[in-house]
Amino acid sequence: MSPTRGRARHRQRRRASRWLVVLVVALVLVVLAGAVASRIQLGDYALVPGVAQPVTGLISVPGGQAARVQGQLLLTDVGVEPVTALSWLWDQLSSTTQVVPASALTGGLPSSELVAEGQVDMAEAQLTAEAVALRQLGLPVPERDVGVVLFALVPGTPAYAHLAVGDVVASLDGNPTTSPAALVRAVQRCRPGQSVVLEVGTVAHPTRLRPIRLRLGRQRVDGRVEPLLGVPYDTGPAADGMGTQPLYQLPRRLVLASDGIGGPSAGLAFTLGILDRLAGGDLTGGQVVAVTGTIDPNGAVGEIGGLPQKTVAVERAGARYFLVPAAQVGQAEAVAHRGLRVLGVRSLAQALADLRRLGGRLGPAAHGPPPGPAGHAVPAQWPSSPWS
Incomplete structure (x- = not known):
């Protein structure tokens, strides 16, 4: 084989190697870009x-x-x-x-809270x-109301710090809270910043209660300072963040x-x-x-x-x-x-x-x-x- 032909083949191999490197780098960049994009929500x-x-x-x-x-x-x-x-x-x-x-x-x-709420x-x-x-x-199948089940909690509030989605609040300072309206009334009777004790169960065991002590927060409503627990509540037909928990x-x-x-x-x-x-x-x-x-x-x-x-x-x-x-x-x-x-x-x-x-x-x-x-x-x- 002549020297000229040998040098030509060597140049072809070098060009092929460069293209292979370029292709591999491109594929790596595409994979990396896809991995990054899959993490950007x-x-x-x-x-x-x-x-x-x-x-x-x-x-x-x-x-x-x-x-x-x-x-x-x-x-x-x-x-x-x-x-x-x-x-x-x-x-x-x-x-x-x-x-x-x-x-x-x-x-x-x-x-x-989405997954926890779905499970509840x-x-x-x-x-x-x-x-x-x-x-x-x-x-x-007789039924009686035993407490308030929590579907959602507001971040930065006492409820968010001490309670969990799926908890069932049976009483506040000894006063039964068998409906959302009853729990709201019990909170409103307290002072902003007051320390209270909740008796709390779970959906699976609503009457197996444990005491939870927390300090109510403060919120301003129509210019007044009122106590804050931290559970979303709609006074219409449905209570957005809570509902009555039955025991059958x-x-x-x-x-x-x-x-x-x-x-x-x-x-x-x-x-x-x-x-x-x-x-x-x-x-x-x-x-x-x-x-x-x-x-x-x-x-x-x-x-x-x-x-x-x-x-x-x-x-x-x-x-x-x-x-x-x-x-x-x-x-x-x-x-x-x-x-x-x-x-x-x-x-x-x-x-x-x-x-x-x-x-x-x-x-x-x-x-x-x-x-x-x-x-x-x-x-x-x-x-x-x-x-x-």
Whole structure:
């Protein structure tokens, strides 16, 4: 080989090596830029389709007394993800994603409270589902108000420093606080800066109380200095940051799992799932039926968030029917395909009637609540959940 040809090949190898280095450096920079962009949160959240799963798989009946379930009742949820600089464009273009401001989910409070609030909402939804389902079977389930459950706390206040989302305040200086209004009145009777003792339980154990001593803060309202605890409160129909905590005397023991899902929107699904397990197991007539909606102690079904994303999730899971809050039928139908029929319901009774029309067998679930407070009692200030 001639010297000239050898030098030419050497130059070609050097050029190839330089291009390889440039390519590797470019790839490294792209990866680093992506890693940095994925950590830059833009202050919004993306609601994306979650999962749809059989709710009866989350319900256990001790003693082996549960029926074998035919068909499926699907519980569904929504994925909540922070919008980052990396995901922003995809989130804007995706037809199954809804971008919402953080304040729409957190109410302007720290996002760290979002998960805790969702867990409390789920615990309350499951507790209510047990009471409503057992009442629907004709069993008496007496209820009494035992305190105020906290859904949110304001940073920098005494409540934020000493209490937690999910705590249940039963009394203040020995005075029972069995409703948000009662707690507000008890605080207002105190002096700004006064030291008080709260008796506090939890949603799981509302009557297992511990004393918490704290010093009330100060706030200026209409030119007056008033005592401050630090729980958001709306004097209208719903108390935004708190609600009355019920204690039910349940005649049967059930074990409900949440599978990491938060929020109150699975209330109706858990109610129907419990009935399916205890009333013969053929509530759906062997079909795949998805369900979403909150449940109140009187059996009323309430609205939920993220319904378009939930509709996508249940379609992917193969549901033929989707029971949703009546006021939100249009939201589901706007994204549903022909294979999914959307049914709007306002109450548990209506949901059961619809399932019967679809071929389901209600069995003992057709009994309905017994008369009197043990079948219809509703806590004094039952909250509309801050986060659904």
